[in-house]
Each structure stands twice: as C-alpha cells, then as structure tokens.
Amino acid sequence: MVIVFKPNASSEQIQNVKNYLLNLGFEYHFSEGKEVTILGVIGDTKRLVPEYFLKLDGVSNAFRIQETYKLCSRTFHPRNTRVKVDNLVIGGNDIAVMAGPCSIENESMIYDIAREIRRSGANIIRGGAFKPRSSPYAFQGLGEEGLRYLRAVGNETGCPVVSEIMAISDIPLFEQYVDIIQIGARNMQNFALLKELAHMRKPILLKRGISATIEEWLNSAEYLASKGNQKIILCERGIRTFENSTRFTLDLSSVPVIKKKSHLPIIVDPSHPMGQSDLVIPMARAAVAAGADGIMVEVHHNPAEALSDGPQSLTFKQFENLMREIRMIAEAIGRNIASNEA
C-alpha cells in the first residue's frame, strides 16, 4: 500500500500515520519530495483497507499496489495453464469450439444437434439442464433428465460435455454426467458454491459476472484454485453497460487483458450478449481473432420453434459457415481449431 500525503500535511500528521502503522506491526519506506510525500507500507497489507487512511488528517490518497490473487496470476506462473478434457487441451495452440442448444428440450433434439455440429467441427457439446431465469415463471430446465441425455450424446459422439450447475446439492449429478462444470455469470460470486466445486476434480468453466471487474473474476478463480481445483477455464460472456441495442456488451478486450494478467485459458460466449444470430456470427469470428482459446455458441436444429432461445441460436448452415471462417482466422494468427479425434 502507498499512502500519499497532502502538500500541506504537518509533521505531526505524518508522524501520526507512521505510529499507527508501527502499532499494527507494519514497517514503511518514507519518501519526502518537493511536491509529494509518500509512504510505502511493508508487510501483509491485505489486512489494510485504503479508505481507512483517507480519514486520517493530512492524508490525500491511499492505493493498494498488489494484486489480491496469486495462484491465478501470470506474475507468479508465467506459463499458460493447459486444461485437459479427454483428448482435448484447452489453453494451448488449439481452439475449442463448444456448441449446442441453450436448453436441452428433449432427447431427440440434443442427438440431432450434436451429430450435426460434430460433423461441422464442434469439439465439445453444451446443453443446459438447470436454467437460471430472472423470472420464477420461466421454464427452469429438464434437470437430471437433461443431464442424462447430454451424457448419452457425449458418449455417442465422443465429445466432452459441459453444463451449468446452480446448487451445491446437484454436485453428485454433475459428478456423474458432465465433463466440464459451468459456473454461470450470476453465480460467479456465490462463494458457498465456489468453495464446494473447488473439491471436484473436473475442469470448471467460470463465466464472468455481468458486472464483475477482471480483478474480481480472477479473485473468484482464486477461490477455486486456492481450495484445490486449478483446472479453470474462464469464459467472457458480456458485461452490463448503458448500451441496450444488445443484451450485454461483449467485452472482447478481456481476452488480451486476461492473457496478460493470468495464465488461465479464456473462451468467449457471443450468443448470450448479442441475442440475435446474425449478430452472434461476426462476434464469434472476432473472438478468435482477438486470441480466445475457444468459443461457446448456441446452435439449434430449428431456431424458429425454440421460442425461448431461438433468436440467438445459429442454424446448422450458419454454424457450418462460421466454422469455415474461423478456421481461416485461426490460421491467420498461427492457431488451429482443436480436433477431438483419438
């Protein structure tokens, strides 16, 4: 922590701050300049709150200068983390393509979709069984039945499967049926849930909360890492801003920022923020161009009938075209689309 004094701070005021720190067991470096006088606090400053010092006479400002996460910081772990799921590696040179319906509606639809997108090159199948809904009156998902279908389709296609968990009590189901456990945006700071999932051995896909700073997001990842599970895949899915022509503002700049601050892989979900399939496609391409380690897109065999998720779901044809485009974009930056062939 750095404490900055006012230009006119008296020596009593400065001494006061020094004594305060000494009493708490901290040391400091003191630096008195013509224009600015500062004091650098030495010790475990995570216990200190910058705002506290703002209340003391003579203090003009106080800053925290260290990140509060360690295990997830590139500073301490310069090399990329590679998360293995079956034959796939997420976070290496290959790009993961997670695709599938928003919600699993019935058995046949998830089969139809999975086979078709597998053929176009998707390498992980997504599908929602427990759905977080703003309104209590909206469809809440098929629950365990949905997970069972998803597992079966994963086995048939040879693709790992990913689905969102919402409650600690569902952990045994996800242990049984799912390969990658997704924590949704609304639960990014559900610390009770994070602490329990940290004890699972499976990879965790941690979505960014809609109002989470990158700092907070990495701190939530640190909850998982510090309690035992470092197989973490981050997923950008849009933040809340004033702009309302899209549902959320997809913050693609988080991709290079995360790459700089952390060693964890990061993928992008353009479907939820964009809300309409013709807007999803260009942003999926942009995600790959920005350096994401993967994308997660919604695909549906008949978007016109999938009333609740239809608008943002790609058709098979749209998905096939998208795969062709992102293959070329990946190549332009020296990467490949991952293949899960044995």
Add this chain to the structure above:
Amino acid sequence: MVIVFKPNASSEQIQNVKNYLLNLGFEYHFSEGKEVTILGVIGDTKRLVPEYFLKLDGVSNAFRIQETYKLCSRTFHPRNTRVKVDNLVIGGNDIAVMAGPCSIENESMIYDIAREIRRSGANIIRGGAFKPRSSPYAFQGLGEEGLRYLRAVGNETGCPVVSEIMAISDIPLFEQYVDIIQIGARNMQNFALLKELAHMRKPILLKRGISATIEEWLNSAEYLASKGNQKIILCERGIRTFENSTRFTLDLSSVPVIKKKSHLPIIVDPSHPMGQSDLVIPMARAAVAAGADGIMVEVHHNPAEALSDGPQSLTFKQFENLMREIRMIAEAIGRNIASNEA
C-alpha cells in the same frame, strides 16, 4: 408484446408473422397506419422472446409491454405491504433504523455497540457472521458463534436482529438465531437460495444486486413471493457504474421508483457504497428525505481499530448526530423514526 413492422414490409411478410402467432395459439390486434403498422399480441406472451421477431423479414422492432412480476407489482396490489417484526412495522409511516457493526468480531464489541446505538434510537441491530469476500484470503466471519452473540444482544436490548445468509445449509442456524434474514447483493440472483428461503416464515431483506435493474430486483422478490414468503423488505445498496470516487453509486432514485412500481417497503444502506463515514452521513439523511422506509448503517465503537470495516463505520457520536438530523428530516415529510418500545 407489440410487433412493429418496417415501413416497406410486404403483405406476405406481415401475413407470415400473423400465421406464426396463430400457430402458437396467440391472437392479435392488427393496426395499420400511414407511418407505422403494428401488431399487438394477445395471450400469455411471457413465453415469447422479443428478439425472436427481430429476425423475421419485415419486422422493425418488438417490445414486451407487461411487467414479468405480478405479486410484487403495485398494479395488482395498490396498498403498501407492512412487514411486522416484533413490535416494529416496516413499510408504514415509521422509519426503521438498522445499525451495528459490519462484522461481529467478538462478544463484548457487539454488546457495547448495541447498547449505545439503542440509546441513540436504533431499532434493529445488524451484524455480519458470514461475510461474502471477493478474495478467498480475507476474513470470512465468525459463523455460528457470531449469530449466537447477535441473538443474545437482541434479547438483551429488545431489538430484532438482522444478518446475512450465504448458503442453504445455514438455514437452520438463521431459523434459530435471526429475526430478519438478509440476502446480499451477490446472491440476489442465486435462485437456488431464493427458492429455499421462500419457505421460511421470517422476513427477508433482499439487497439489490450491484448490476441489477429494478425490474430484475423485483423479479427476484417475485421468486420469494410466488413460492410462499411475501414478507419482503427491499434494500438499495448502490450499483456499479463508471464513477470510482465512491465504491458504488448509491442509486437513491430507486426509492421513489420502487414506491411507484411496487408495494414492498424499501430501505437504504449508504455505508457500503460510500465507503467513508463522512460520506455516509449525508447520504443517510438523503435516503430519509427521498422517502425510504428505513436505513441500515454501520456503527463501530472504535472504527480506527476495526481495520476491515473501519472507514465506513460511524462513531457513536456521529450516529447520535445523524439520528437527531433524520428525526427532523422525517418530520419535514410527515414521518417518524420507529420506536420498538413495547
């Protein structure tokens, strides 16, 4: 739902949309104007997603025109809800004052604080035992021990007590020790938790998520109401914006907006968003002037030692002054500070 057509939409395109709705079992009113042609959909449009229609040829826009919450809407329940807690009524003419430390640190401190603020006029005691922390390395609260102290102090002072719950597994503890169960901002859309708390008989204090619209907040209240618990007290505690000179931007305008849209009581917590006690005081006064049904403020017997919560905690003296000021402000708008004397 209202669907707006493009000026140059063909009659085939319009017929297409009509057929689509008829197939789904909806009726509509059709209105063709010189400048604008619109179609009002009749039926349970909660099943429909506006974005879907934006994909259809000839459609220029689609709007939802009904609120998605009912039980919490003033439209359907014009009279104010009054939540009773012991002798207090929240949501009537009297103003609740919830005060106490951020975290319960030990037994004696919560006693000291409670007695003192009780004397100045606080009528409900707050204190955190389970603390949601961005970083896994920060102090997470005393847990059950803290709740036990809180209960004892409530019994001694005759004030109801309020504390935050973070996990479903802690419900039995809160059932035993606490009078008002607080759902924190980070859990406003933890639907698994909301569903369980809806089965409790105790009043729920529902804080606004830092990026929740008022619409989403009322939908979370609707989760509680629709599943059985209508004793809901809303609590504004600041939203996340670009401004960083305060921790959050206290959105006091939510007070009159909620009063217009809903019959539920609303209180304001100025301590967390403001972060420094000298900024908390004016905003606590402003909350009362804006028509809030109560305030929730942090008070500490020795803010200088309460390093983690110190900066935003009022001293006893500051709290006493604040009480005097808000008594006069309440009077200016025809209200009173609640008293929990038998």
Add this chain to the structure above:
Amino acid sequence: MVIVFKPNASSEQIQNVKNYLLNLGFEYHFSEGKEVTILGVIGDTKRLVPEYFLKLDGVSNAFRIQETYKLCSRTFHPRNTRVKVDNLVIGGNDIAVMAGPCSIENESMIYDIAREIRRSGANIIRGGAFKPRSSPYAFQGLGEEGLRYLRAVGNETGCPVVSEIMAISDIPLFEQYVDIIQIGARNMQNFALLKELAHMRKPILLKRGISATIEEWLNSAEYLASKGNQKIILCERGIRTFENSTRFTLDLSSVPVIKKKSHLPIIVDPSHPMGQSDLVIPMARAAVAAGADGIMVEVHHNPAEALSDGPQSLTFKQFENLMREIRMIAEAIGRNIASNEA
C-alpha cells in the same frame, strides 16, 4: 507517480527504469521491500503516462498519485468559494433555488411562471433559449428572443437569471441578457467553448457530463479557473448507467465527494435525470439533505400542454409544497433557503 515492480523483476530491469527516468530529468525514491519494490518519481509527473511503464519489462503497475487540477482543489484552497450573484451568495450557508420552465415558449408563460415561483420562494429564474437536442428534428429553442424575455422577467422579479449557452458565437448575447451562464452536460468537455467562457466575468454553472468522472468534471472547471474565471458553480444532473427506469442515474453522492475534493459550490438538477415530476420531488428533497448548495428544478404553469418538457415539470402547487419541505430539511442540517430580498 509510483512504479511498482514485479516480485521477480531483475536488477537490470529495475536499473533500466531508473535510467529511463534519469534521462528524462526525473529523480526518484527507491524502496525495496520483501514483498514489493516500488519507485516514487519526483518532478513534474504530469508529463508521464502511467500506461507507458506497464510496457517495460519487470514493471507490474504504475499509478498517478496527484490530482491533475490545482485551482479547484480543496487541498490548495481549504475555504469554500462563495459565488455572488446580485444579492445572493451561492456556496455559503444559504441554499439557492433555481426554477423555471425547461424551454421559454413565449413571453407570457415565462412571466406567469416566474411570478408564481418567486412567490413560493425561488430565488433564481431558469429558462432555456438554445436547446441541445439529440435529434435534428426536435424544437431547438427561441434563441435570442427567449433570452430577451428572460432578461425582462429577471428585471421585473428582481431575480438573477440563468440559461444555457451552446456556441461561442452566442457569447455577446449571453453577456447582454443573462446573469449566470450555463454549460450543459454535452459541452462539459467542449474545450473550445470552455476557453472562451473563461474570459467572461459572469458566474458559470458547469453541469457534469453524463459520463464524466468527478475527476474529469473538476478538470473542466480547472479550464475555466486557470484561464481567468473562478466564479464556478458545479451542477450534478445524473450520469449514464445501465438502469433505465429513470433517464439518468442522479449521482447524489457527488455532493459530499465534491465538498471533500473541491471548494466550489455544487447544486443539483433532479428534473432531467428523473423525467417524471413525482420522482423529481423526493430527489430534490434528498439533494438538500445531502448538503447541496442549491437545486435547479423545472416548473411549468401547465405541464399537460408543455408536451416536450411536461413530464418532468412541477406544477405550481407541487413546487410550493416542495419549498415548504426543503425549508424544514435545510433547517434540520443548520442551513436556510436563500432570499434575494434587498
């Protein structure tokens, strides 16, 4: 500026940064700790950009630690600035009440409104003659004709008048007709305009831009002050956030924050952000309770006919009630409503 090194920064990397600063003519204090090594730069660091250092090897972070404004900072000018307009003083113990129509529509209406609000206690008359409109097709104001009516009504009632300027070429008109020159939110960073207005002798009312940080707002005030005009009144009028149930989010916390950072007076306009008169009233009360030096509200003799500005304008009756309430609230915090009686 403070430069923070990575824990594993090499001594070459650190030396590199030191050399770089020395070459540019800066000195520094170097502080090497067990956990953190920092370097405090001495000299006129306004020339340095923190992001630059983030590109250098071994650097983990860089912060600016000084405010970039001086004349408007309370650090250097601890005493409140009091802006005199005729017999009124803004920024002292008395509270200014600026009221009037959004736009001056014709001569008789501004007379009717001014007389009535004067009677209820308004002490400054506002009225728009040049209107900033998002759409080129919306009514753009009466121009000079409007200013002439405003001047006449100011003379008759004995109240100073305030109106918004939009173009440098209109300065002579404002010199002639208006007592307080308003810079609107959209022009807060129109630096060409700020530089010209700095040469006027009249007080300037500087509205906060809808996405301006408090830091940027004070820097815009510094443009005025540094070029010759220190008679500045700040005006909070709402910021843009994700919440859309009000037009803007009135950031009342800027009142105590500005009071802490600056010696300039600050008033609040609740009419534009709230958009509906029944929401304006509680927020006007809250502004006074928060410590504002004044309010600016729209009043209209017949809001139902003033289609463009009607929704947010108070009726005479509403304004009279509001005056009664804020008198009592002012008293609760030891202040008064200003009177412009000679």
Add this chain to the structure above:
Amino acid sequence: MVIVFKPNASSEQIQNVKNYLLNLGFEYHFSEGKEVTILGVIGDTKRLVPEYFLKLDGVSNAFRIQETYKLCSRTFHPRNTRVKVDNLVIGGNDIAVMAGPCSIENESMIYDIAREIRRSGANIIRGGAFKPRSSPYAFQGLGEEGLRYLRAVGNETGCPVVSEIMAISDIPLFEQYVDIIQIGARNMQNFALLKELAHMRKPILLKRGISATIEEWLNSAEYLASKGNQKIILCERGIRTFENSTRFTLDLSSVPVIKKKSHLPIIVDPSHPMGQSDLVIPMARAAVAAGADGIMVEVHHNPAEALSDGPQSLTFKQFENLMREIRMIAEAIGRNIASNEA
C-alpha cells in the same frame, strides 16, 4: 407511440387519454385485450414524449416505436453508402487502414512515420494537430503548423489525410489542409459544430461519444445528413463502463449492430480504448473479423520517446505484422485491404 393501460384502468381514464390525443390532432388504434389494453398513436409522434403519458391515471407504460433518424437508417436506404476519398472507397468491399501518430510532434516525424506505414499498407494517414485534453495543463497540439505538415506528407505519399477539428473557427484550416474531417468523441453532441460541418463537402469521420448509445450516435449523424453532408464514416472508439483495466471498453458489437440499423460505413479505433500496444493488436484484428470497414491505429517511430502517446502506439514492426494478419482475416470473410494506388 404505443400507450399501455393498467389492467384495472377505468373507461373514464382510457377516454381521457383518447381525448387528449384527439385534441392534439392525433388519431389512434385502440386494442382491448383480456390481459392488456393498448393504444397505438398515429401521426407525427416525434412531438410526443413517452414519459408524459406515465403521469396520466390508468396508464402503465408508453413506448416510442419509431427510430428518430431517417436519412441514416437502413430501413429507408437499404444499400450501403460508399464514401469516396481520392481513389479510395470506404464502405465497399475494401477495408481502410488509417494510421499515424496520435499527435504531430514535428515535421520529420510525420514524414518518417507516413513513409514507413505506407510501405506496410496503410492507405490513409492520421495525425492530431488540435488535441482535446482533459487537463488544461496538457500539450494541446501544434495547431495549423501540424496540419501543414500533414498536408505535405499526404501529398508526398499520395494518401488522404484525416485530423480532428475542435472549433468552428478552424473550419477554413481544415478546408485547406485535410481530406477527412474527424469529429472527436467529446464533440459528438456538440450540435453547433455539427451544424457547421454539415455545410462542408468533405467526408466526416464521426467518432462515437464515450457514453453515447448507438441511437444517439446515429442521431448525431442525422444532424450532418439532414443539413447537407451525407459523406459520413462512423468510428467506434470505446465506451465508458465500470471496467478499468482498459481505458474504455471497445464495443465491437456496435459494428454488426450499425450494419443492421444503418447504411453508413463504420471503422474501429482500438488504440484509444486499449491504451497499451500489446492490447491494441488483437483488438485491431478482431475489428476486421467483426466486419468493420476499416481500422484507425496509432503508429510511432519511437514509442518510448513519445511519452504522451507512446503506450498505445505500435512500432513499425508491430504494424507490419498486424497488416499481414488482417490481410488474411479480411480474406477469410471475403474482403480485401484497400489499396490507394492509382
């Protein structure tokens, strides 16, 4: 405009609203449903303000359903606008690459940079001569001298040149020296400036305000178009959000959204929002992948010395690599980088 009634609105209340509209000369379509009763207003509803109706008894909501811009809307002009500048066409299949220093510092540097980036494939030269600065104490640009250098370098390289205008009084200079006139983010709603620039024959590059919705941005373009200049190029440059790890949040989703709503070309400036060159590069690639008609990036011959703009400026080497990557990305989506060879 659509007016929605409350479920329990009385027939008197509804009749009241109808009479009101009839008195103002509007007609309406009335639609009474089991759940919802609505009224579609017919006529030039731009005169009406939705909030007004919210004040009337029995009204639950009111929406504007038409865009307020016409000339810039794709609805009325389905074909892409192509803006010609010398031999280049912006808005067709080819992608424009505008590059150069943030500020023109002296004659030799702009020559050095221009020649080098021209060789790598830049087709338009950018350079700032009048700089908008938050602080009055920061370097404000070389003014006319800078424009003169820029013109000379444009002539030598055969590339059109673009620079930002800040004041109406500078129009003659820009008429003389510059090929594309840039309106900066801070002036997007400087309506006095927009009105004057609309009379120029030269293409206008209109940057998005940092808190402007896409709707407001297109309305500012409408100011230009409706008053005579339709040669408009939009430029996304980041919006203000809560995230502070980048200067602004580059809203790349505005690219496909603008393409849907408007026929105007749109380019992207990743330099200003990202603030550091290693973050600029991936976002420049992403912009092309998202479908932008061009990019604008800062390049400097010696970023380490360009203290004020250094951090975000690319080196020649970085720019050359970027050009190679975006050529391949353009190809992946069936486009080309524009060439300004005769």
